[in-house]
Amino acid sequence: MKYPQLSRSFVESGFEITALHNHFVGETLAIKYMHIEGRGEVRRLTEKLKAVLALTGVPMTAPSAPTPSTTDWSAIQTIMGSKGDVKGSILRFLTILAQECVNDVTLFQRYVRIVAS
Numbered sequence: 001m002k003y004p005q006l007s008r009s010f011v012e013s014g015f016e017i018t019a020l021h022n023h024f025v026g027e028t029l030a031i032k033y034m035h036i037e038g039r040g041e042v043r044r045l046t047e048k049l050k051a052v053l054a055l056t057g058v059p060m061t062a063p064s065a066p067t068p069s070t071t072d073w074s075a076i077q078t079i080m081g082s083k084g085d086v087k088g089s090i091l092r093f094l095t096i097l098a099q100e101c102v103n104d105v106t107l108f109q110r111y112v113r114i115v116a117s
Helices: 003-012 042-054 074-080
Strands: 016-021 033-037 085-087 090-102 104-115
Touching (some): 003 016, 074 090
Antiparallel strands (some): 016 033, 085 090, 090 104
C-alpha cells in the first residue's frame, strides 16, 4: 500500500499523522517512518489501528529474532569509546547532543548506525 492511501485510511479512521520521515538519505528501498496519534477509548482505537494496518497486507506477527552478528566490532567500539548496541548486523551508538529545559525536559538525541557488509 502506498503512502497516500495509508495516510488517507489513518485520517478517515480518526488518527492524526504527526510526522512522516526517513532516517537515511539515498537508501535503496526507501523506508518511511510514520508517526500517528489517536485519542479516544483504547479498545476502539486499537480496533481502528488494526483495521488500517490490515490494509497493508503486512502480517501482524512478531518479527523473527535477528541473526547474531559475526562481525568483530571491537575496533570500532574502541575508536568510539563505547560498546554501542549490537542487533544482528547493526551496531548503533546513541548520544545526547543537547538538553533543553522549558517547562519540561526535552532531549535531542542522535544515533549513528553502522551496518556490517
